[in-house]
Amino acid sequence: MKTSTAISTAIRVQHLDHFFGSGRLRKQALFDINLEIQAGEIVIMTGPSGSGKTTLLTLIGGLRSAQSGSLNVVGHEITDASESELVLARRDNGYIFQAHNLHQSLSAVENVQMGLEVQGNMTKAERYKIATEMLEKVGLGDHTTYYPADLSGGQKQRVAIARALVSQPKIVLADEPTAALDKQSGRDVVEIMHDLAKQQGCTILLVTHDNRILDIADRIVYMEDGRLAAQPEFAEAG
Amino acid sequence: MPGKFNPTKLLQAFQNRTPLGFKQLKHDRLRLLTAIAGITFADVLIFMQLGFSDALYKTNTQFPRQIQTDLVVLSSEAENFGRLRTFSRRRLYQALDVQGVDHADALYIATKEWKNPQTREKKSMLLIGQNPARPAFTLPEVNENLEKIKLPNHVLFDRAARGEYQEAIAQVDAGELVTTEVGLQTVSVVGLFEVGASFASDGAIITSDQNFLRLFPRKEAGVVSMGLIQLEAGADAEQVRANLSTHLADDVQVFTHEEYVDFEVDDIKSDSPIGFVFGLGSVMGFIVGVVIVYQVLSTDVNSHLAEYATFKAMGYRNSYLLGVVFEEALILSLLGFFPSLLVALGAYQLTARATALAISMPASRALIVFMLTLLMCNVSGAIATRRLQSADPADIF
Ligand SMILES: Nc1ncnc2c1ncn2[C@@H]1O[C@H](COP(=O)(O)OP(=O)(O)OP(=O)(O)O)[C@@H](O)[C@H]1O
Ligand SMILES: [Mg+2]
Numbered sequence: 001m002k003t004s005t006a007i008s009t010a011i012r013v014q015h016l017d018h019f020f021g022s023g024r025l026r027k028q029a030l031f032d033i034n035l036e037i038q039a040g041e042i043v044i045m046t047g048p049s050g051s052g053k054t055t056l057l058t059l060i061g062g063l064r065s066a067q068s069g070s071l072n073v074v075g076h077e078i079t080d081a082s083e084s085e086l087v088l089a090r091r092d093n094g095y096i097f098q099a100h101n102l103h104q105s106l107s108a109v110e111n112v113q114m115g116l117e118v119q120g121n122m123t124k125a126e127r128y129k130i131a132t133e134m135l136e137k138v139g140l141g142d143h144t145t146y147y148p149a150d151l152s153g154g155q156k157q158r159v160a161i162a163r164a165l166v167s168q169p170k171i172v173l174a175d176e177p178t179a180a181l182d183k184q185s186g187r188d189v190v191e192i193m194h195d196l197a198k199q200q201g202c203t204i205l206l207v208t209h210d211n212r213i214l215d216i217a218d219r220i221v222y223m224e225d226g227r228l229a230a231q232p233e234f235a236e237a238g
Numbered sequence: 239m240p241g242k243f244n245p246t247k248l249l250q251a252f253q254n255r256t257p258l259g260f261k262q263l264k265h266d267r268l269r270l271l272t273a274i275a276g277i278t279f280a281d282v283l284i285f286m287q288l289g290f291s292d293a294l295y296k297t298n299t300q301f302p303r304q305i306q307t308d309l310v311v312l313s314s315e316a317e318n319f320g321r322l323r324t325f326s327r328r329r330l331y332q333a334l335d336v337q338g339v340d341h342a343d344a345l346y347i348a349t350k351e352w353k354n355p356q357t358r359e360k361k362s363m364l365l366i367g368q369n370p371a372r373p374a375f376t377l378p379e380v381n382e383n384l385e386k387i388k389l390p391n392h393v394l395f396d397r398a399a400r401g402e403y404q405e406a407i408a409q410v411d412a413g414e415l416v417t418t419e420v421g422l423q424t425v426s427v428v429g430l431f432e433v434g435a436s437f438a439s440d441g442a443i444i445t446s447d448q449n450f451l452r453l454f455p456r457k458e459a460g461v462v463s464m465g466l467i468q469l470e471a472g473a474d475a476e477q478v479r480a481n482l483s484t485h486l487a488d489d490v491q492v493f494t495h496e497e498y499v500d501f502e503v504d505d506i507k508s509d510s511p512i513g514f515v516f517g518l519g520s521v522m523g524f525i526v527g528v529v530i531v532y533q534v535l536s537t538d539v540n541s542h543l544a545e546y547a548t549f550k551a552m553g554y555r556n557s558y559l560l561g562v563v564f565e566e567a568l569i570l571s572l573l574g575f576f577p578s579l580l581v582a583l584g585a586y587q588l589t590a591r592a593t594a595l596a597i598s599m600p601a602s603r604a605l606i607v608f609m610l611t612l613l614m615c616n617v618s619g620a621i622a623t624r625r626l627q628s629a630d631p632a633d634i635f
Contacts, residue, residue, distance in 0.1 A: 063551055063632040090631075091553035097634055101548040103258075105265035110256060117256055118553045124254050163552075 009072075010171055010203040011037040011060060016069035018055055029055045031226045033069070039170070042197065042204040044214055047223035053207045054175055056223070060205065061173045062089040074170045091118055094164030094202075096174040096193070100156040102148040108135060108159045109144040115163040134162040138192050154185025158192060165196050172197060174206040178213060190216055259565030262538060270573075273534040277574025277611060278581065280527030284520050284607055285582035285599075289589070291516035293597040297436040299502045301366075304375045304433065308475050309482065310498040311342070311465030314491050318505045320364070320439065322347055322463040329490050330465045336481050338473030343369040344462035346450045352443070355406040355418035355427065363399075364442040365420070367450020374466060380444055383429040387446045391425045391453075398434040399441020400593065420453050434596055465490075524614055531618035535566060539625045544634060551631035559626050567619035571611040578611075579604060 018030035029052045037043050045053050059066050062078050065086060071078040076089035094115070102111045112131035116122055122130070135144050138158040148156055157177060164172060174193070178186030190213045197204050206217070214220060222229050263270045301319050311330065313323035330342040346367035351360050368374035370388045373381040379394070386392050397407050407430060409416050416427040420443070435441055451459055469478055475494050482492045493501060507513045539546070546559050586597045 058632045061551070087553055087555055090551060093553075095548075095551050097548070099544070099634075101544055101634060103542070103545045103548075105261045106256070106258075110261075113256060114549065115552060117254075118549075124256075 008039040009036055010039040010041070010074055011035065011205065012070070012072045013056075013060070014070040016056075016059065016066060016071055018052075018059060018067060029226050030059075033228050035221065035228060037203055037205060039203055040198075040201050042194065042216060042218045043206070044217035044220045045205065045207045045223055046209065046214075046220065051223040052226040053223050056228075057173050057175055057205065057207055060171075061093050061095060062086040091167075092170050094167070094169035094172040096157075096160055096164050096172065096177045098176040098179045100148070100153075100160040102156055102159055102163070104148055107145045107147055108140060108151065108162075111148070111159055112162045112166050115166045119167055131162070131166055134166040135159070137196060138162045139188075152185075154181050154189060157181060157185070157189050161189065161193055161196070165193075165200065165202075168200050168202070170202055172202055172204045172206075174204065174208075176208055176210075177206070178208065178210050183212070186210060187212065257565065259562045260569055262542065262562070263566055263569055266538070269534055269538065273531060273570050274573045274577070276530030276534070277527055277570060277615070278578040280523045280530065280614065281575055281578030281607055281611055282581050282585065283523030283526065284610060285578065285603070286585060286589075287516045287519035287523060288603055288607070289582070289586055289597045289599070290595075291513060291520075292603070293595045294512055294516070295503050295506055297434055297596055298506055299499055300433045300436065301364075301375070301442070302499050302502045304377055305345075305466065305495065305498075306373050306376045307466035307495055308469040308473075309467040309479055310493045310495060311467060311482075311486075311490050312493070312498075313463075314489055316491070317509065318502055319347070320349070324461045324463055325465075325490050327460045327462050329486050330462070330467075332486060333465065333467055333482055336478060336485050338469050338478040338481070340468045340470045340473075341372075342468075343372060343374065343466045344447065345374060345464040345466060346447055346454075346457070347463040348450075348454060348457070349439070350420055350453065352420045352425075353418045354401060354403065355416050356404075357402055359401075361401060361440055363420075364439045365450060365453065366442060366444045367447040368444065370446040375444070377431045377433070377444075379429065379431040384446075386428045387444070387449060389428075391423060391449055392428045393420075393425050393443045393445040393449065394429040394431055395427045395443055396433050396435075396441040397430040398432045400435035401440055423453055425449075425453070435593070467492075524610060527611070527614040528618050531567070531570060531615050532621050534570070535563060535618055535622035536625055538566065539563060539622050543625070543629045546626060546629040547631050547634045550629060551634060556626065559629070560623050563619045563623045563626070564616065567615035568612070571608075571615040574615075575608050575611045578607070 013033050013035040016030060016033040017028065020027050020029055033056060047053055058064050059071060059078065060073055062073070062076070062081070065081055066079040069079065073089060074092055076085065076092070078086070078089060081089065103114065106114070109128065109131050112134055113127045116127040116130060132144055135141055138161055140155060140158055140162070143151065143155060148159070151159065172193070177193070178189055181189060193204070194216045311333065313325040315323040327344055330344060333339055333342045348365050349362055350365050352363045353359065354361055370384045373384070383394055387394060395410070406416050406427070410427055410430055417424055418427065419425070431444065433442060451457060469475060479492050479494055486492065549559065583599055586599055589595060590597050
């Protein structure tokens with residue numbers, strides 16, 4: 001049991017601090033963060049605005065380099081990693097942003113293919129086939145040739161999910177993926193994410209303020225003033 | 239992206255990649271058209287400048303190129319064919335003492351007003367007086383008519399001269415007598431040859447040395463503009479030229495024919511501001527192109543910054559995004575160059591018709607301008623990529 005836990009740890013954060021700025025403007029955003037997430041776990045992180053949730057997510061995703069402490073994500077040591085190592089670490093993650101960030105000049109299926117092209121191990125035809133299947137899974141099988149400008153907010157976010165999950169990443173990092181969506185499309189999007197992640201066995205770390213989606217989580221963590229805690233009421237309930 | 243250079247692998251990688259630059263350009267048609275129009279404009283500008291400067295060098299050295307001689311003697315103060323200055327004919331007699339020299343002829347050259355036989359307008363013409371006993375130019379029509387110009391005030395005229403001469407030329411061709419005035423004297427145009435106008439002169443008249451001196455009563459036979467030296471068979475031109483240089487006084491200089499043509503071209507290139515102006519014009523065209531393409535590419539990069547940051551977050555390297563910008567640069571240079579080639583060909587024809595300047599499009603120039611276009615677009619692309627640095631994947635959440 002113990003060994004298998006060690007092997008299947010997807011994210012391990014230990015004594016992580018993070019500072020923004022330098023000199024007199026130097027400000028600490030994260031204080032001694034310790035977090036361990038198992039492979040296949042769905043973890044939701046909540047907390048007040050400015051508490052450091054996005055900062056932690058970008059560090060785990062290798063989008064900035066960690067300065068101190070230890071940060072290990074599916075075998076990649078992020079602390080003091082070079083730019084090139086960070087690039088490789090990013091390829092194992094799928095990202096879903098509040099804004100969909102789809103490329104305006106590419107159709108839905110081409111956008112999804114970009115999530116495969118970065119892996120550099122498939123031909124164009126293979127990428128096209130897999131991307132089309134992925135769009136079918138998110139319910140957009142008949143919108144593959146649409147450009148982002150012609151899709152609704154929820155549809156765009158579903159394309160973004162397809163793009164993030166098409167390469168079967170070990171980890172999905174999502175930052176308020178439902179914030180720009182109405183209640184129903186928000187719910188749909190999260191459920192699609194949940195189902196696909198469970199199928200592919202990938203780990204999800206999701207930041208949200210949206211109380212309506214908390215039920216998809218296996219575990220909820222709470223961030224306040226740069227410190228991590230189990231959320232009070234859930235801690236009591238559990 | 240393959241690390242080592244391997245053409246097949248590179249081609250595969252190329253075919254396999256999403257043509258993102260092409261898609262971005264295609265997506266914003268207005269931006270694409272602006273860029274193409276800008277590059278075409280810049281290229282046409284460069285084509286015209288290069289065309290003009292080349293025509294300038296060629297047309298202003300037509301006579302120097304057509305002189306039929308082994309060595310050329312000039313005043314040491316000579317600047318170019320239009321401003322040769324003069325020297326004493328004695329130098330040519332002295333030249334005959336040097337071994338290898340077969341004979342030496344004088345050429346008299348000056349500018350004088352004549353009346354256009356057709357319109358009666360006064361125009362300035364280049365007058366050339368040659369020894370009618372021997373050909374001085376590689377112009378067959380002149381050499382066939384050397385007997386005619388021995389007659390008093392009989393002259394040959396340049397059929398490609400700039401101006402309205404069509405009727406007069408037709409009359410000469412039909413064998414009719416065409417007379418007009420040079421200075422105060424009446425001359426008969428009894429034949430035609432073809433050299434063409436230059437920036438310096440509208441055209442030229444060739445006649446015998448005797449006629450030349452008759453038309454310029456104040457000039458002396460002993461003061462000449464140019465000496466043409468023919469060598470004996472088998473003589474080494476360079477050796478004889480060196481001997482002549484030491485043998486003759488310092489008031490003259492001696493060139494081989496090739497050196498003399500270079501001397502004329504160098505004079506245009508360095509001394510006349512025209513060469514500089516056309517060089518500057520080409521550089522301006524290039525800069526205009528760089529500025530326009532830079533504007534288009536940097537606007538394009540700017541409006542895709544969030545998308546590029548997303549690509550970086552997904553694990554694309556900076557070099558991939560650089561590739562996108564250079565792909566755009568390459569496509570733009572191709573799409574901009576070919577229309578400019580067509581426009582330039584048309585403009586060359588119009589210019590040739592309007593000015594009688596020999597302006598043509600050698601393949602080498604098309605190639606040079608194409609290279610310049612590639613350079614132009616890639617320089618702009620390189621500057622535009624600096625903005626890629628501001629695509630920070632940490633900023634997109
Ligand atoms: N690039 C930056 N430079 C300086 N300070 C920053 C930067 N990014 C974030 N911060 C600061 O770090 C703290 C944590 O910010 P962060 O964006 O992680 O909060 P958050 O929990 O995601 O908030 P929200 O729920 O509003 O998105 C804030 O005080 C913020 O001002
Ligand atoms: Mg945030």
